[in-house]
Amino acid sequence: MTEQGSPLLDLAPQTRIIARLVRAVRDDQLPDPTACPEYAVRHLLGHLLGLAVAFRDAGRKDLGPTTDTSPQSALPDIGPGWREALPQVLDELAGAWQDPAAWTGGTRAGGVSLPGDVAGAVATDELVVHGWDLARATGQVYEPDPAALAAAHSLLAASVDDPSRGEIFGPVVPVPDDAPLLDRVIGLSGRDPKWKP
Numbered sequence: 001m002t003e004q005g006s007p008l009l010d011l012a013p014q015t016r017i018i019a020r021l022v023r024a025v026r027d028d029q030l031p032d033p034t035a036c037p038e039y040a041v042r043h044l045l046g047h048l049l050g051l052a053v054a055f056r057d058a059g060r061k062d063l064g065p066t067t068d069t070s071p072q073s074a075l076p077d078i079g080p081g082w083r084e085a086l087p088q089v090l091d092e093l094a095g096a097w098q099d100p101a102a103w104t105g106g107t108r109a110g111g112v113s114l115p116g117d118v119a120g121a122v123a124t125d126e127l128v129v130h131g132w133d134l135a136r137a138t139g140q141v142y143e144p145d146p147a148a149l150a151a152a153h154s155l156l157a158a159s160v161d162d163p164s165r166g167e168i169f170g171p172v173v174p175v176p177d178d179a180p181l182l183d184r185v186i187g188l189s190g191r192d193p194k195w196k197p
Helices: 012-023 041-060 082-096 116-138 146-158 163-167 181-188
Strands: 106-109 112-115
Touching: 012 041, 012 082, 012 116, 012 146, 041 082, 041 106, 041 116, 106 116, 112 116, 116 146, 116 181, 146 181
Parallel strands: none
Antiparallel strands: 106 112
C-alpha cells in the first residue's frame, strides 16, 4: 500500500478510457482482425468483458465461476447489449479496486490464485494492453492513463526472465530503449507496436 488505507492505484481513469474506446466501435468493425491473432474485434470485446467481470469479482473477493474459469477455456464473444454492459462492468471493476482491501490478502482470477496486489497489477496490465489492441484494431487514438501505463511496464519488465511468462505473453518484441513508454509496454507484452490491421 502506498499509504495506510489507500488503494495502490486508481483504475478508474484507465477503465473510463477503455469505455470511450468501446462506445466508438462500429458494428462493421466487429469481424476485423486485432493484434491478438486468434481474436477479431468482437472476441477482444468479449475478452475485455470477461476479464472485467473476473477482476471485479477478484477485487471483491467474490470467488466462484467468474474467477475460476481460465480465459483460454473458450473463444470469448459478445452478446446483445455489449455497448452498455461493458462500460458498466468496467466501472464496477474500478470501484472494486478502490477498496484498499482488494489489494491485500489473496484472491483468484482466471483460475489462478494470486496475492491481491499482484491481481490488481495484472488487471491494470490487461486494461492497458487490450486498450491498445482495441484502439489499434479500430483506428482510434489511444492515450492510456499514465499511472496505469507505468504499472503495466513494471509488471511486464519484471516478467521478462520468468520461465512461465510464455503461458501468458508472447515473446518480447524488441523496442528501442528511447521509444515511448507505451511502445515499450506493447513490445514487452509480445506485440509489435507498429502492428496495424
